[in-house]
Amino acid sequence: MKTVYFNGKVYLGKGEFTEGFVVEDNKFVKTGSSEEVLLEAKDADLYDLEGKTVIAGINDSHGHLIGLAKTYREVYLMGVESIDDAIEKGKKFIIDNPDSKVINGMGWNSDFFKRGEIRNLTRDDLDKISTELPVIFRRACFHMLTANTKAIEMSGITRATVIQGGDFDYEKGQFFENAQFPVLELISEPTNKEMVEIIKKAMDGCLSQGITTIQINDCTTSGERKAVMNAYKTLFETENNLMRIRHQVNLKDTDEFADFLEKEKKDPTFNTLMQDIGPMKLFKDGSLGARSALVNDEYADSPGNTGIAALTVEEADVFLKFAHDNDMQVVTHVIGDRAFNEMANSYAKYTGEENPLRWGLIHTQLSGREELDLLTKYNIPTLVQPIFLRADIPNVKKAVSEKLQSTSYAFGTMVKEGVHLSLSTDTPIEPVDPFANIYWAVTRKAPEDKEAFYPEHCMSVEDAVDAYTIESAYIEFKEDFKGRIKEGYLADFIVLDKDIFTIDKLDIPSIKVLMTVLDGNVVYKRD
Ligand SMILES: [Zn+2]
Structure with a gap:
């Protein structure tokens, strides 16, 4: 099947736009002006983009899809403004979910x-x-x-x-x-059938927001590993119109990782372009909100407290040696500057300065100049969530020195310095909405705030789009065939109702996706 898309504003890469492209089966086979692509019109379907902006499909590089899915079997009460509203939401949930026990x-x-x-x-x-x-x-x-x-x-x-x-x-x-x-205890864990249903709902929600791939840390401790991996196996064997996923796997010890490599990693269901097994996921420290992120200097508002090491250097070595010996990629949760520093140096013992297995750091929120330099010195990619700034700015101001604040959440600076940085939301910690996330990456301020939080670390819109597409594919080792509108690449793309590259930055969160195409198929269309 062949479709010619023409008369659009198609983003190819920094500063480069064209009007159309041709999709044959699941790949882009040509890009060019409307006139050029319409040369392929014979035996093809034609699609007039009506001047709309088109970018590659969004690839969220770190989240918890099962966590998002579980919100579909709960009454979502975040932000309710009164007791009556909470009661109304509960009543509505019963009507919408008549089988709930x-x-x-x-x-x-x-x-x-x-x-x-x-x-x-x-x-x-x-x-x-x-x-x-x-x-x-x-x-x-x-x-x-x-x-x-x-x-x-x-x-x-x-x-x-x-x-x-x-x-x-x-x-x-x-x-x-x-x-x-x-x-x-009255709340039961979802059955396999329920899990498949709610993950499918969560995926439909993602596709409607332009997300064609999500890299997920759903596989955690042993109990959950079985249930979660079985649900994803059933899902991909029985359902259509799904999104692409890549598993970031967190297990309790190296024996369990060895078992995982023998079982799930070799299972053909987990070795496709729709679903595959990605890196080992580790946790180095806690969170900023709980003041448990591992920091160099004690918290300003919690004297004597420097956070907790969820993994000591010695404990990390055991996992890293295993990953190195088994050619596994690693991504680690680091939020405090000390966690960042220790983990980057732990990585370097195994990866040298090239880091061929692309061991990455997730979050990298608090950082001094020294930590930022480690990223370029050891070629370490980062997987970051600018939307965290929404809740974190007041928190960071209370918790750490101005000096540390000034080099923290330094995402734009990382990009300028050549770090491979990809964007994500850590859903359900934050809404999976890519446009709210891009908004925070490029503005670093709430709409009502006069001043941005260290605006020198803002990303450009083009960098943010690239980070959500090309760089997210890079962290999957797929940048040669995914994440761009380019001949030979997978035909994953989205049509936007507004031009993200020219509208006022304040309007970015209002952008709606008109159509999502994944693997050459229309998987979402806004009515
Ligand atoms: Zn996470």
Whole structure:
């Protein structure tokens, strides 16, 4: 099958545009002016792009698709502005999901309530949603939940129950810390069939936002490994119109990695252009919000605290040696400057200055000049999430010195210095929306803010688009056939309703995808 796309504004690479291209089967076979591509019109379908901007399909280089998928079986309560809104969302969920046996909500926070009573949810509030079904609404902090009467009954908790490390208010149906666990046990893990369904829904959502590939860390500890990998196996064996995925794999020790290399890695289902096995994923430190990211100097607002090493240098060596001996790529979560520094130096022991296996660092949020230099010295790619700045700017200002702030989240600078930097959202930590993410990469400020956070680290729009396409393909070793609109490359592309290269940067988050094409097939069309 052949289709000629013409009369568009087609982005080929920095400063380079053309009007059209020809797709044959799953590849671009020609690019050029409308006149040039229409020479191929014989026996081809014609598609008038009507002057719209076209870029390669978005490739999100790090997220948790199963985490995003699970939000489809929960009541999404992030940002609800009143108790009544939370109740309404619960009622609507029951109507939309008539088979649900437990109504599980996540993310409410009374600090964001703007109307009605400003207080934590109670049992009585949730009884208004249902008295027949258990309703469990977790607060955004995860340190508290509220349960309705039915859920409390089913959990077996009575006024007399004592729970180590936890507390509860029986009358109000509020459970704190460990007291949440007996209630949370009512929420079952999804079955294989449910997992396939919700991952498919999550994929449809991604495709509608122009994301044609996502590199995911869903395979974690051993229990989850089996369930998750089985779900992806079933999904790709039974469903169509899927997106491309690459697994970033986190397992408990090198024995389990050896087992994984023997099993999943050799399974043909996980060795296609739609789904394959990527790097070993490691965690070096914690998070900035919890002040558990590993830093060189103590936190300004947490004296004596320099965070935690989830992996010591010695522990990292065990994994890295295994990866090196087995030709595996590695990507590691580093958020603090010390975590960044230690991991880059750990890598260098095995990769030298060339880093042929493209061992990369995910997040790289806090960094001094010394850390930034390690990226170029050891040729280390980064997988970053500019959209984190939305929540992090106030946090960083409280937590670390101005000197460290001034060289942190230095994504534009990394690109200028030649680092292979790819963009991602870490979904469901942040919405998977690529345009909100690009907005933060190029502005580093909220729309209402006067000043950007160290604007010298802003990326250009072209760099951000390249980072989301070409560079995400680079971290997959696929830059020679994926991530560009170019002859011989996979035909993954998206048509936008506005020209991302010329509109006001403030309008970037409002961009909508009109059409998503993956492997030459239309997989999403906006009506
Ligand atoms: Zn992550």
